[in-house]
Amino acid sequence: MARDIMPQASLSSEINIATRSLHTELNKLITARLPLALPPFASDPTLYTAGLLHFAHIFLTFESLWNDLVPTDVPGTASPPTSPLLSFLLVNPYSEPELFTSPPSPQTLEFLQNLRPKGMARSSRVKKDLQYLTGLHPTDFDVMLAQYPGEKVAAFCAHTRRSVGHKPHVLVAYAWCFYMAVFSGGRWIRGELVKAGPDFWTSGAETGSSEAAAPLTEKGLSLWSFPGRRDGEDIKEAFKERLLAAETLFSDDERVDVIEEAKTIFKLCAALVHELDEKLGTDFEQMKRVKVAPPHGHQPQRKNDKSEVVTGKGSQAARTWLQRPEVTGAAVALGCLACAVVLRLSL
Template sequence: MAASMARDSVPRATLSSEINTATRTLHTELNRLITARIPFAIPPLASDPKLYTTGLLHFAHIFLTFESLWNHLLPTNAPGTAASPPTSPLLSFLLVNPYAEPELFTCPPSPQTIAFLQNLRPKGLARSGRIKKDLQCLSGLHPTDLDVMLAQYPADKVAEFCAHIRKSVEHKPHVLIAYAWCFYMAVFSGGRWIRGELVKPGPEFWSSGTDAGAPLTERGLSLWSFHGTHDGEDIKGEFKERLLGAEALFTPDERVDVIEEAKTIFKLCAGLVHELDGMLGTDLEQLKRLRAAPPLGHQTHGKADKSEAVTSKESHQALRTWFQRPEVASATVALGCLACASVLWLSY
């Protein structure tokens, strides 16, 4: 009995800690798959923001889907819905075939779950409005044209990922916590580092002819920024404090649901990487060899060295040309965007 009492007195790990522990291996594997692609969205491999824009568009559907579903669950005046400009309230439904998925949106969550989700997201946390603002700025599209573009999926795995989100949330709305933890903590924990990398090329690289006088954190890169003097630290603290409410609210089975959904998120993100690798025929070992080649300006001596220098120059030029092809650029930067998320996740 004493041993049983001792076990009972041991503090239980928080839900967020359990998520981190359960996803550590998947997290590491996803990071291994995609970190090699980070540099492709900025110079010297990218000569303009089109690569980043394409990647952002590719990954935007995940944020738009789970945040749109979240907003549908909440009153229109809920704190989490008033934090940012309207996203596209019908987006998640526009992308659903009601005949193929007739069971969607038929199981309302419990009042306790609604109350918890209503208060989980502090003002300024939701990202969909900022993502759409960034896409509009970087693409130069009219808002209506942007909505039309967002009403179709860029690839099959993206469509499957979003369909999975809708089904999971319909049956178990509490799994939205897994998306909140994975994606919001990614922006919080590593967003400053990612933002720092993206702004290195300077305003000239990101200039799209619109809002040219605005700072980059509000012109194309607002996803990675937060309003206020604390750059999101206050929002992060409030979010984590509110998340502690899940410890008393959810049953052991519901906690497992959230943890398993977080594991699935990593697997589906890895699936996006594999899909893009298949589309591109990406050879990661070849990319490593190209990266290890001497710089273009490297001075060599002797015939063998000169030959190697020429080969290096040709390889670098071939790589640059390959990445400038539209079909390659579109998919590659999607990987870059995923890489951003992966690196951010590692920072929790």
């Protein structure tokens, strides 16, 4: 009698099973730290901004790599959220000469072209939020993004470029890990952040400016906000439906590549959290020492209030790092890069 053949689990199910413990651990790390970036433990969004900047480079790297592979005129897909040159911006061609050497097959390229529904990419939103929260001039903002905020961030981005350069299909792992995190848990995170109140998030905006008047879903917290009447649920469902095409497209080895990359992503994300702890001086004892404000009717403390608001060395460290005056040399370098690019594209 022929032995019954067990049906193969879907790729998304295999990723979930393989990363379950890593996912749980990372979720605990992030949710435990989120309150420390909000009132009453913080008086402004500086700590949140520092954390967002750390993870922003990961979004900017893998999405720009994706855009390097996918033409911009594919029907039904969104325009690129970042310049495709961003994936090369912080690359040293001498230390990473093997990048972008394995183009995807036509079938994989077509799959990647159609995998992300319009509204899924996050890079433009991350950049919009960061520019608003930092209050930096556009030139200074570009300079800030032209340098990694930590060694773990640089290592993560280098790993991403190597992995995608050799095996473009592992972009599916980045899509699953990051988009599912944002589109599944984003509404909860947004709800927690909004509780800080508009004064907290607009503390750095000019009074009466159009930026200050715009809703938080359009700046400051747009990463966690989604277009459409279903608040992102339709986008997430469309993505999962399109992912089913991978079941017949990917070989067994390619499926393993995607699953193993997803496991690595969770480990590298945890490393980013620990790096932030070290840089910002995360102090969980704050949550024990500070009296938490009542859940209803809470008004965030003003910076010049005499009441106790914990800013701690973490907040000061983040503010100092974000405001480093390392502008001139980097601006010149960016200008040279832009000139070189214009010349190249005009040939």
